[in-house]
Amino acid sequence: xxxxxxxTLGLRNATSPTAQxxxxxxxxxITNYIFAHLLLSQRTPKQIMGLxxxxxxxxxxxxxxxxxxxxxxxxxQKQLDQLKRLEAAQQNSIENFSLFAVAxxxxxVAGVRRREVNLSGLVYTVASLGG
Numbered sequence: 001x002x003x004x005x006x007x008t009l010g011l012r013n014a015t016s017p018t019a020q021x022x023x024x025x026x027x028x029x030i031t032n033y034i035f036a037h038l039l040l041s042q043r044t045p046k047q048i049m050g051l052x053x054x055x056x057x058x059x060x061x062x063x064x065x066x067x068x069x070x071x072x073x074x075x076x077q078k079q080l081d082q083l084k085r086l087e088a089a090q091q092n093s094i095e096n097f098s099l100f101a102v103a104x105x106x107x108x109v110a111g112v113r114r115r116e117v118n119l120s121g122l123v124y125t126v127a128s129l130g131g
Contacts, residue, residue, distance in 0.1 A: 020114040025104045028121035032128060036097045040090035042083050049075065061087060093128060100124055 046052045046060055051069065053060050061083055069075040107117045 021118060023108060023114050024118045024121055025108050028118075028125055029101055029104060031125055032093075032097055032100060035125075035128060036090065036093035040086060040093055042086045042090065045083060045086065049079065051075065096128075 042061075043052060051060055051074065059065055061080070066075070066080050070077060070080060104117065104121055107120070
C-alpha cells in the first residue's frame with residue numbers, strides 16, 4: 001500500500017514524526033465503568049453481612065431500617081458508616097462517569113493529541129481510585 005493511502009486511513013509508520021501513542025480512551029472508559037458500577041457496589045458487603053434485601057435494596061440503609069439493624073445487633077455504627085460511605089462513593093462515581101465519558105470521546109473526536117487525552121484519562125482514573 002502507498003504511504004498516502006495509509007495516511008488517509010489513519011495508519012502511520014511508527015517512526016514517522018506524526019506517530020501518536022495508541023488511544024487508551026476505551027481502556028479508561030471500561031476501567032472507570034467497572035469501578036463505578038461493580039467495585040464500589042455495596043451489595044456484596046451487605047450480602048456478606050446478611051443485610052441484602054433483594055425486594056427493596058435501597059431501603060437497606062434508610063435511617064429507620066439502619067436504627068433497627070443497630071438495635072438488633074446485626075450491624076455496628078462503624079459498619080453502617082462504612083456502608084453509607086461506600087454507597088455515597090458509588091453514587092458520586094456513577095454521576096461523574098457520564099461527564100468523563102463524554103469528555104474523553106469529544107477529545108478524541110476533536111483531534112486532541114492522544115498523549116494529552118491519555119494523560120487526562122490517567123489523572124481522572126487515579127484520582128477516582130484514590131478518592
